[in-house]
Amino acid sequence: MSTKRIDKLLVHLVARGGRRDALLQHLPALAEEWLAGASTAPGRTTVLAALVDDPMRATGLQQPTRAFDATLEWKRSSDDAQAGFCGAVRGLADSLDDLVQADLCAAQLGTDKVFIDSEPMPIRYQYCMRRRHDFTAAQYLERYESIHSRFGIETRGIEGYAQLHIDPDVSLRACSEAGFGYSRTNSVSELHMQSLEAFFAHAKHNAGIGATEDEDRFVDRANSLAWNSEAIARSGSRTV
Numbered sequence: 001m002s003t004k005r006i007d008k009l010l011v012h013l014v015a016r017g018g019r020r021d022a023l024l025q026h027l028p029a030l031a032e033e034w035l036a037g038a039s040t041a042p043g044r045t046t047v048l049a050a051l052v053d054d055p056m057r058a059t060g061l062q063q064p065t066r067a068f069d070a071t072l073e074w075k076r077s078s079d080d081a082q083a084g085f086c087g088a089v090r091g092l093a094d095s096l097d098d099l100v101q102a103d104l105c106a107a108q109l110g111t112d113k114v115f116i117d118s119e120p121m122p123i124r125y126q127y128c129m130r131r132r133h134d135f136t137a138a139q140y141l142e143r144y145e146s147i148h149s150r151f152g153i154e155t156r157g158i159e160g161y162a163q164l165h166i167d168p169d170v171s172l173r174a175c176s177e178a179g180f181g182y183s184r185t186n187s188v189s190e191l192h193m194q195s196l197e198a199f200f201a202h203a204k205h206n207a208g209i210g211a212t213e214d215e216d217r218f219v220d221r222a223n224s225l226a227w228n229s230e231a232i233a234r235s236g237s238r239t240v
């Protein structure tokens with residue numbers, strides 16, 4: 001199966017009490033600073049605000065949880081992308097100290113593998129997945145890409161589907177540079193949608209494609225996290 005690949009940084013943020021709106025107002029300017037500071041191939045940034053009333057927000061896909069309040073995404077195709085990502089997040093916990101709970105925030109770096117490409121969509125489902133204990137990281141990602149991807153491809157009511165394959169060592173470095181707590185996530189599944197209504201219109205079909213049953217074979221679902229967000233700002237090249 002042919003996929004498009006690109007380096008990506010995801011910064012997931014938890015706002016301090018009462019500071020969610022202020023955090024969301026601050027992030028577009030931060031994204032612009034990242035692009036302006038890139039030495040080569042700045043790429044594209046997207047700021048995502050987690051939906052407050054999200055019927056799909058869950059931990060272990062069972063119990064509702066607060067999860068993250070915002071996500072800052074940066075995609076780049078340059079050779080120095082990963083080093084640039086780590087430099088961009090350096091000291092972020094201190095600079096956002098009055099806005100975020102740094103120990104609950106995460107930085108995730110890896111390779112974005114796009115199975116269904118789409119134009120930028122208003123709504124994005126993110127599923128931060130952890131491997132089951134009896135799979136190595138390499139075994140997990142191999143199964144995730146070669147077998148589990150078909151369930152995302154078969155999902156109706158979406159416009160795009162991608163997998164972020166996380167590099168644990170580089171992500172650990174980025175979290176250390178940022179001053180964030182480190183979330184040992186192995187991958188992030190992304191579904192790109194026009195609306196939740198469009199997705200739920202196909203709920204009966206999607207419930208029958210077997211994704212949950214397949215996840216039980218290699219995913220630690222009880223310690224994985226899913227939620228939907230709305231894109232509130234985009235900057236940079238649309239070709240990334």
